[in-house]
Amino acid sequence: MPFSISRRSVLGGAAGGMLAAGTGLDAASGAEDALHGALPRSVDVVVVGGGLSGLVAARRLRAKGHTVLVLEARGRVGGRIHNHHLRDGSTIESGGAFIGPTQDRIAALAKEMKVRTFKEFTTGKSVYVSKGRAQTFEGTVPSIQLGLLAPDALLLQSRIDNMAKEIDVNAPWNHPKAAEWDKLTLHEWIVDNALVDGVVDVIGAWTQPGFGSDPHELSLLFTLWYVACSGNASNKGTFERNANTSGGAQESRFVGGSQLIPLRIAKALGHRVALHAPVRRIVQGNGHVKVVSDRGTVRAKRVIVAAPPQVVRDIDFSPHMPLRRQQLLKHMPMGNLMKCDAVYKKPFWRAQGRNGFGIALDGPTRAVFDNSPPNSDLGVLLAFVGGDTWRKYGLETRAKRRAAVLGGFAQMFGDEALHPIDFVEHDWNQEKWTGGGPVAVMGPGTMTSFGRSIRVPHGRVHWAGTETSTYWTGYMDGAVRAGERAADEVHAKLR
Amino acid sequence: MPFSISRRSVLGGAAGGMLAAGTGLDAASGAEDALHGALPRSVDVVVVGGGLSGLVAARRLRAKGHTVLVLEARGRVGGRIHNHHLRDGSTIESGGAFIGPTQDRIAALAKEMKVRTFKEFTTGKSVYVSKGRAQTFEGTVPSIQLGLLAPDALLLQSRIDNMAKEIDVNAPWNHPKAAEWDKLTLHEWIVDNALVDGVVDVIGAWTQPGFGSDPHELSLLFTLWYVACSGNASNKGTFERNANTSGGAQESRFVGGSQLIPLRIAKALGHRVALHAPVRRIVQGNGHVKVVSDRGTVRAKRVIVAAPPQVVRDIDFSPHMPLRRQQLLKHMPMGNLMKCDAVYKKPFWRAQGRNGFGIALDGPTRAVFDNSPPNSDLGVLLAFVGGDTWRKYGLETRAKRRAAVLGGFAQMFGDEALHPIDFVEHDWNQEKWTGGGPVAVMGPGTMTSFGRSIRVPHGRVHWAGTETSTYWTGYMDGAVRAGERAADEVHAKLR
Numbered sequence: 001m002p003f004s005i006s007r008r009s010v011l012g013g014a015a016g017g018m019l020a021a022g023t024g025l026d027a028a029s030g031a032e033d034a035l036h037g038a039l040p041r042s043v044d045v046v047v048v049g050g051g052l053s054g055l056v057a058a059r060r061l062r063a064k065g066h067t068v069l070v071l072e073a074r075g076r077v078g079g080r081i082h083n084h085h086l087r088d089g090s091t092i093e094s095g096g097a098f099i100g101p102t103q104d105r106i107a108a109l110a111k112e113m114k115v116r117t118f119k120e121f122t123t124g125k126s127v128y129v130s131k132g133r134a135q136t137f138e139g140t141v142p143s144i145q146l147g148l149l150a151p152d153a154l155l156l157q158s159r160i161d162n163m164a165k166e167i168d169v170n171a172p173w174n175h176p177k178a179a180e181w182d183k184l185t186l187h188e189w190i191v192d193n194a195l196v197d198g199v200v201d202v203i204g205a206w207t208q209p210g211f212g213s214d215p216h217e218l219s220l221l222f223t224l225w226y227v228a229c230s231g232n233a234s235n236k237g238t239f240e241r242n243a244n245t246s247g248g249a250q251e252s253r254f255v256g257g258s259q260l261i262p263l264r265i266a267k268a269l270g271h272r273v274a275l276h277a278p279v280r281r282i283v284q285g286n287g288h289v290k291v292v293s294d295r296g297t298v299r300a301k302r303v304i305v306a307a308p309p310q311v312v313r314d315i316d317f318s319p320h321m322p323l324r325r326q327q328l329l330k331h332m333p334m335g336n337l338m339k340c341d342a343v344y345k346k347p348f349w350r351a352q353g354r355n356g357f358g359i360a361l362d363g364p365t366r367a368v369f370d371n372s373p374p375n376s377d378l379g380v381l382l383a384f385v386g387g388d389t390w391r392k393y394g395l396e397t398r399a400k401r402r403a404a405v406l407g408g409f410a411q412m413f414g415d416e417a418l419h420p421i422d423f424v425e426h427d428w429n430q431e432k433w434t435g436g437g438p439v440a441v442m443g444p445g446t447m448t449s450f451g452r453s454i455r456v457p458h459g460r461v462h463w464a465g466t467e468t469s470t471y472w473t474g475y476m477d478g479a480v481r482a483g484e485r486a487a488d489e490v491h492a493k494l495r
Numbered sequence: 496m497p498f499s500i501s502r503r504s505v506l507g508g509a510a511g512g513m514l515a516a517g518t519g520l521d522a523a524s525g526a527e528d529a530l531h532g533a534l535p536r537s538v539d540v541v542v543v544g545g546g547l548s549g550l551v552a553a554r555r556l557r558a559k560g561h562t563v564l565v566l567e568a569r570g571r572v573g574g575r576i577h578n579h580h581l582r583d584g585s586t587i588e589s590g591g592a593f594i595g596p597t598q599d600r601i602a603a604l605a606k607e608m609k610v611r612t613f614k615e616f617t618t619g620k621s622v623y624v625s626k627g628r629a630q631t632f633e634g635t636v637p638s639i640q641l642g643l644l645a646p647d648a649l650l651l652q653s654r655i656d657n658m659a660k661e662i663d664v665n666a667p668w669n670h671p672k673a674a675e676w677d678k679l680t681l682h683e684w685i686v687d688n689a690l691v692d693g694v695v696d697v698i699g700a701w702t703q704p705g706f707g708s709d710p711h712e713l714s715l716l717f718t719l720w721y722v723a724c725s726g727n728a729s730n731k732g733t734f735e736r737n738a739n740t741s742g743g744a745q746e747s748r749f750v751g752g753s754q755l756i757p758l759r760i761a762k763a764l765g766h767r768v769a770l771h772a773p774v775r776r777i778v779q780g781n782g783h784v785k786v787v788s789d790r791g792t793v794r795a796k797r798v799i800v801a802a803p804p805q806v807v808r809d810i811d812f813s814p815h816m817p818l819r820r821q822q823l824l825k826h827m828p829m830g831n832l833m834k835c836d837a838v839y840k841k842p843f844w845r846a847q848g849r850n851g852f853g854i855a856l857d858g859p860t861r862a863v864f865d866n867s868p869p870n871s872d873l874g875v876l877l878a879f880v881g882g883d884t885w886r887k888y889g890l891e892t893r894a895k896r897r898a899a900v901l902g903g904f905a906q907m908f909g910d911e912a913l914h915p916i917d918f919v920e921h922d923w924n925q926e927k928w929t930g931g932g933p934v935a936v937m938g939p940g941t942m943t944s945f946g947r948s949i950r951v952p953h954g955r956v957h958w959a960g961t962e963t964s965t966y967w968t969g970y971m972d973g974a975v976r977a978g979e980r981a982a983d984e985v986h987a988k989l990r
Contacts, residue, residue, distance in 0.1 A: 182711075183680075183682055183709075183711040184683070184711075185678075185680060185683070185939055187678055187939070188679065188680070188683045213940075214678075214940060216677075216678035216679075216939040216940050217938070217939060217940045310825065314809065323889070323890060323924060323925065324890055326924075327831065327924065327931075330805065330828045330829070330930070330931075331828050333825045333826050334825070336822065388940075388944065391944040391945070394818070395818060395819055429818060429821075429822065430818065435825070436822075436825075443712070443938040443939065444680055444682070444711040444712060444938065444939075445708075445709060445711050445712045445883075449883065449886040450886070
């Protein structure tokens with residue numbers, strides 16, 4: 001199943017007032033406080049960022065008896081996780097959406113929050129498009145149809161797994177070959193090792209949705225670490241588990257949309273979540289920390305910062321973050337990703353015996369999924385427009401992009417795709433408080449030069465966010481793990 | 496002369512109050528205004544950044560009859576250009592220092608400002624260190640001593656020149672092979688094309704001081720463009736002109752230190768330069784621009800932003816910068832560079848028949864120069880500690896770094912190097928308003944994805960800074976050219 005595409009699990013977030021003005025049912029109790037109430041002058045722990053990671057940290061610390069306050073810049077919680085409501089009231093995700101095996105922490109959390117999952121639709125054939133020619137294939141391994149590409153990609157995949165197996169997810173920079181691998185891009189490694197041309201484009205259909213990047217932007221070491229992280233303490237990460245639908249990270253989705261999880265945590269936290277409160281400064285001294293936000297200054301014993309690297313970089317720290325960590329943040333740009341969903345009266349491709357999954361070696365629809373909501377007659381096709389594809393189509397006008405994406409869908413599923421009843425776009429690159437998607441990435445040199453600073457606390461300031469996780473980094477599961485780990489660090493200091 | 500190392504010309508800047516508290520002679524008239532006076536409510540043009548590029552732009556616009564105001568974040572002018580005064584009153588540079596052939600615009604400006612140049616000391620033998628073994632060589636081409644390395648490096652250099660020759664300095668992204676070259680790192684290209692191992696380390700001794708980066712961090716296309724920029728309209732850029740001392744970018748220095756040039760421009764601008772005035776917001780609307788700084792808000796018809804990409808990125812623009820330019824800035828980290836100068840009673844290496852120039856394939860002193868000031872008995876050895884070398888030694892304690900750097904000097908010039916009378920460090924990575932040195936760099940993909948936005952005005956906001964120049968980008972000459980070009984753009988709009 002090497003050709004199924006990683007559907008990002010950690011995306012999300014958008015403009016709007018989800019928490020306060022959201023779905024009604026899920027609006028936080030205390031929404032007025034969240035938006036307008038005076039902030040407390042002092043709490044045990046301030047959490048910067050109301051994405052999944054920050055909310056999980058706050059919830060865990062509160063459960064251990066500490067007073068907490070989450071300061072969120074946006075008018076909603078969820079960060080890279082953001083529901084979108086279709087006209088019949090059903091829900092799709094504009095951001096992080098999927099859950100799969102070994103993602104234990106998000107699974108446990110969803111259960112506690114009473115958010116159920118459903119299996120992604122996989123019945124029928126997938127579609128592979130090369131040079132404008134569409135072919136269908138069974139399951140998710142188009143081995144025969146792809147000719148030589150498939151065995152070659154399979155071989156590379158197995159070599160990636162073998163290298164990733166050796167990586168210590170806690171310290172990839174310690175691998176004996178770390179320096180060598182970190183000097184290479186994934187692109188370079190593929191070109192040097194592939195037997196046939198074109199494999200790099202197949203891998204690009206994995207990295208564009210998975211990293212918002214193309215193989216030439218990714219350090220080989222970083223990529224291997226990312227694959228190694230696609231597991232848990234008892235199951236080593238593999239390329240397959242990262243990339244797959246059935247048996248992989250894109251196996252299931254959440255009924256009602258993934259954002260239900262952060263919304264329900266925030267609801268339980270109530271007035272302990274303050275929206276529209278971007279944090280500008282964090283000042284340490286005399287045994288406490290002052291957190292300066294647009295809604296006021298709060299004093300805390302400890303702080304957890306749970307925001308994407310490029311957002312953390314914009315906070316004014318006093319004293320400064322250690323040089324190595326400053327440099328790390330400067331060298332971790334977010335990938336470029338947007339999601340384009342075409343909504344149809346029904347999932348017409350299913351009647352053709354197609355499952356809605358498709359990959360293309362060029363054009364605007366490199367990675368396509370059936371994104372139809374459960375409990376709805378509507379059909380939704382989703383294109384991940386990432387990396388070079390975003391650079392080409394994401395910077396176009398909406399009208400041109402819409403036409404191009406629908407054309408790509410039509411190539412895969414026929415002309416019916418040209419006539420959706422709605423077209424929904426979400427460009428994460430335009431979100432000030434996220435800055436791209438789905439995850440921050442590392443080019444050559446960054447991991448070995450600066451990586452070891454990623455989780456090292458800066459005095460009383462601790463770090464969360466999916467980028468700091470050691471399993472399922474870049475995913476919702478990683479966000480949960482990082483929030484839990486940061487909360488435990490802080491709890492140990494406050495006992 | 497392929498083994499001479501690019502001594503960066505555009506560095507500079509540091510903490511301190513140069514303009515107000517500086518050398519006395521060169522302190523700006525109106526220093527009180529610069530520090531404390533009320534800002535004008537409105538001028539024709541606000542220039543953001545009092546480095547060389549911004550000052551040149553302001554000076555040029557003023558000469559054409561426009562009212563101007565330079566807003567500088569630091570307590571001094573000069574940006575990456577910063578003098579350091581030794582105990583005998585002589586001057587060395589902590590930042591950008593050198594000038595060479597085809598750098599016409601900085602040359603003309605220096606002449607106008609009555610700042611003279613002197614030739615860098617090149618009499619005697621240079622030193623090459625590999626695996627702890629030092630060898631001397633004549634001139635700057637250690638061809639025989641390097642064995643196979645030299646002809647191989649020479650061959651690669653000539654291939655780089657041939658490729659760079661084809662690059663349009665205004666639009667490197669238009670080259671037919673732009674996409675291909677931008678997917679490769681310089682490291683990858685060298686490894687694929689070198690005949691013997693080790694060449695990449697020789698090239699690293701060029702890129703560490705020249706880019707604050709190692710070859711694996713640099714896109715091949717970006718590097719070729721950089722080489723192409725090392726010339727002027729009538730002389731195509733070459734690797735040699737970029738890298739060389741005699742006949743190259745490191746041919747001469749300025750008597751009294753390069754910072755004399757920005758200091759004298761600032762003096763002439765007088766109250767039109769405001770220090771300690773970091774700009775936080777730039778708001779456009781209704782035919783004017785509001786520039787919000789820590790010292791107040793100023794209204795202007797046009798604005799020129801002349802700051803490093805990572806500093807521009809921190810300004811809050813309303814409306815936002817175009818997406819492509821936002822992404823460009825996020826993908827242009829500054830290189831990592833510091834300068835370490837050991838000061839001796841005399842330039843003792845000259846008595847040994849050595850010119851003070853040395854390169855090493857490893858250790859803390861990869862690129863060493865005679866940095867002795869003119870009109871002084873003192874001798875100064877300068878090590879550029881950049882890229883991976885900075886990551887190793889720059890993050891050490893000062894004591895350990897000092898010992899390591901002096902050990903490196905001793906390897907080249909004997910044990911006398913172990914006993915300096917002073918040791919001066921300047922780490923540009925620690926400068927908030929520069930963020931690294933000597934220049935912002937591009938990894939794979941950035942140039943072709945986002946490069947074309949680099950000089951495109953954003954409404955009434957224009958862009959200067961050496962990174963936006965098309966000749967001698969990264970150098971003082973590029974800073975001057977960019978400032979002149981931006982001023983001309985604005986003048987054309989204001990006529």
